[in-house]
Amino acid sequence: MTTPADLPLEFGDPADLERLRAGFRAWLAGHPLPERLPDEPLPLFLHRWHRLLHSGGWVGLDVPEEYGGRGLTALHQVAVSDELGARGAPGVPRIGYLAHALLEFASEEQRRRLLPRMLAGDDVWCQGFSEPGAGSDLAGMSTYAERLDDGHYSVRGQKLWTSYAQYSGYCLLLARTDRAAPPHSSLTAFVLPLDRPGVTVRPLRAANGDDEFCELFLDGVRLADSERIGAEGDGWALAMTTVSYERNALDTGHLSKYGLLVERLRRTARERGGELPDGLRSEIGRCFVDYEVLLAHARRRIAERRAGQAAGPETSIDKLLMTRAEQRLYRTALQVFPDELHGPGGEVFAEFLYSRAASVYGGTSQIQRNIIAKRVLRLTDGAD
Ligand SMILES: Cc1cc2nc3c(=O)[nH]c(=O)nc-3n(C[C@H](O)[C@H](O)[C@H](O)COP(=O)(O)OP(=O)(O)OC[C@H]3O[C@@H](n4cnc5c(N)ncnc54)[C@H](O)[C@@H]3O)c2cc1C
Structure with a gap:
């Protein structure tokens, strides 16, 4: 059985990535997550975190150095996200998909001007x-x-x-x-x-x-x-590039975060199993299966990245799986921990509410199924 603490996603050159992870852990020890100020809006708090991470060189690892990154690979950035997710810390700011759009479509002058400031958080x-x-x-x-x-x-x-x-x-x-x-x-x-x-x-x-x-x-x-x-006319291709990166299961900060909660649910089911209704124990089992399936998909995407393959329509599969996993997970957690976590202000309650949006943002679940049917499986409805 893997747990988030084991950081189950192994990829790339293990020694190289372990060096990076060790360096990041050492940096994190000296730069803990700052406290959110009273009444500080979440985006402003996350922006301070973004700038702190950037000051340590932990944002844009996969962006070429001439555009403000570190010229490493997507897998290095994934390792950093994974470390943050496994600690329950907010992830690296989700700007990767916008950065990819600029990397692929912007002019050389625009890339040099816009990307370093985007990565640094100078421009939001x-x-x-x-x-x-x-x-x-x-x-x-x-x-x-x-x-x-x-x-x-x-x-x-x-x-x-x-x-x-x-x-x-x-x-x-x-x-x-x-x-x-x-x-x-x-x-x-x-x-x-x-x-x-x-x-x-x-x-x-x-x-x-x-x-x-x-x-x-x-x-x-x-x-x-x-x-x-x-x-002019490149906008559709740029939009498809952007959403393919937005839907990718490689955002392992999320996966590590799910893994922490799945592990907590499993522990509870072992310790208090007899008190929980059968239906709820089954749901915990399903949460575990969803998480394992997501990990398998993330490993598949990792293999594709290592082979130099760009994100494409198959990331709609990841988006559907992430949506199912996230919605089931927070729905189940609310039932298992009602006293501790239920109610406005509770972190899981907030995550539960936001999970409802997962089947809409980045393209709805119905649209992901259409994309899988048409562009991955090449099925048509006779109208095309
Ligand atoms: C949290 C969140 C953040 C967002 N952030 C951004 C953002 O920063 N920038 C941005 O541009 N957008 C953003 N969006 C918008 C998001 O991309 C759209 O909401 C989404 O694409 C759906 O579009 P819509 O809301 O117009 O719904 P509609 O397209 O009107 O869909 C309504 C319903 O009809 C279904 N439907 C529509 N067409 C079909 C079809 N062909 N086949 C089957 N079913 C269909 C849909 O699945 C849905 O259930 C965000 C959305 C959310 C929830």
Whole structure:
């Protein structure tokens, strides 16, 4: 039986990664997680953590040195996430998928200018893809960037669910640049400075009390040609690259965190098994199986990364598995530890509430199944 404390994901050159892990553990001993200040919003607390991790060289390990990283591999970054997750500490900031989009699509000048500041936390970024009428059907978005005679663009439209836009300086924005072209070839990506005239950011309060989401109103926002990422029409490919990294099971900080709770549930089932209803003991068993399946998938992704394979549509499988595991885990934990953890303010209760969103963010579970059917299994419904 593996436990999170054993750090079950073995990959790469074991000696090399063990050196990195040892170095990180030594650094962590001298740089513990700072205390969250009274009334400090979570994103600002996590931002302080981000900057502290970066000061030690633990952010962007897989990003080339010329763009502010350390020129190591994704597996080195995974090892750092794994160490943090196994300690119940917040993970490395989730900017990897945005960084990948810039690495693949931005110009050399943009990569050198934007990436080091993104990795350092000097600039905070958000993702402006979804709209009120375009979430699952992203290609149907209506935000429009009109090319002006002076070479600039004028952007009009509305974005929705833009996480933490109120704390961000920049947004990776998708907009349509050609109304006549088919939807998938008419989208273009931009870097939008959120203090630009014409931008309004309005936070929305969610069920867990957080104001994570924002509406973003764009009213004739001028963007320069140099603020376009990639060519006109590259936006769909950039979006697919971004979400493939966002859905990947290699975010082992999450897996280690799940592993801690699975192990606690197993211990409870052993010690107090007789008191728990049969149905709940079965659920604990299912939590354990979900976790083991996720680990197996993470190992598969590790093998693919080592072979130099980029993330693709098969990461939709990871997203479905992570969603199932996370939702079952926190639902079960609430039932097993009702006195200790149930109620607003309890950490597991907060995680339980957020787990409900897992089947929506990064693309809904229904959409992941469609992607698996069409792009992984190559099944069609006769309409294609
Ligand atoms: C916590 C959280 C954070 C988010 N952060 C961001 C962010 O930072 N930036 C951003 O751009 N977006 C963000 N989103 C938005 C997210 O990507 C969308 O909510 C998601 O893609 C679904 O789109 P929608 O909400 O418009 O639902 P809809 O697309 O309207 O879907 C409604 C329902 O219909 C189903 N459905 C739709 N089409 C199909 C189909 N073809 N086949 C089967 N079923 C279908 C869906 O599965 C869903 O159940 C976030 C969402 C959440 C929950």
